[in-house]
Amino acid sequence: MEKLKQELRIEQGDFIAYELAQTKDYFRTLIATIISQNTNEKNTYRAFGELERRIGVECAKLSQTDVQKIAEAIKPAGLYAQKSQAIKSLALFLMENYGCQIELLLKQGPEKVKEELGKIRGIGSKTIDVLLANYGYPVLPIDTHVKRTSIRIGLAPPGSYEKMQAHLHKVFSPEKRLEAHLYLIKLGRTFCLPRNPKCNVCPVSALCCYYKNKPQK
Ligand code: SF4
Structure with a gap:
């Protein structure tokens, strides 16, 4: 975060x-x-x-x-x-x-x-x-960007809405969940694009499973 x-x-x-x-x-x-x-x-x-x-x-x-x-x-x-x-x-x-x-x-x-x-x-x-x-309730809503970025980074495995949310709720403390929702969406819109993620300039590439496992050119 x-x-x-x-x-x-x-x-x-x-x-x-x-x-x-x-x-x-x-x-x-x-x-x-x-x-x-x-x-x-x-x-x-x-x-x-x-x-x-x-x-x-x-x-x-x-x-x-x-x-x-x-x-x-x-x-x-x-x-x-x-x-x-x-x-x-x-x-x-x-x-x-x-x-x-x-x-x-x-x-x-x-x-x-x-x-x-x-x-x-x-x-x-x-x-x-x-x-x-x-x-103000401590829930982390999962939209398409949150889903994609969370899976790629390795914050949660793919699964049902409820299962993914349970994983993310373990990762983010209650007071951080709305913020996490907003920033993961922003990450998905800015760097972690659906087709061609901009991993080389992404601020969280060092922490990202997708990037670690990606064949380097
Ligand atoms: S390193 Fe790539 S796959 Fe990982 S979060 Fe950043 S843009 Fe997405």
Whole structure:
């Protein structure tokens, strides 16, 4: 982690969910995380901005908005049919069960949050964990970058989401897990690219199993 923090900077525009969580608006944090599924940060910002402009990223408004209109607004992020349905279902669920106050659910602990939000189609383990981590629970969400970098470095063997997370939770202490999530993503975007990782200039190459076992040219 220290190596990564020396070389990489978390900047404005890198993580929309993390930025929104700084305002303590966890509904917006979760909506941004849903929009960010399978797309990059730039498209997520665009789609989130459109949703804000056309409808407003508020639980009460979204619960009353036609799903088609939500889909139109978030088009720049792709998979908009699936994501708009998840957003609408989430808003309705929170409206009916928590009076649109997501904190009332979050305060009940990670297991309850997983149980409740896990019932909504289109909201999976990673999305829920991003919400939990940004709220302050000690979980390390695993997205595609965290998965790839962790396996290559040798922090966790390939496996199910739960198994990989259990490994990573042993590696990173509770207070370091959100930071580890952010920096491993940044590593994956900057050096540890899916096809051609830039191992020769990577700050953690000395610690990396993939690099050690890579035939040197
Ligand atoms: S040395 Fe290469 S494979 Fe290892 S983390 Fe860095 S970029 Fe990824």
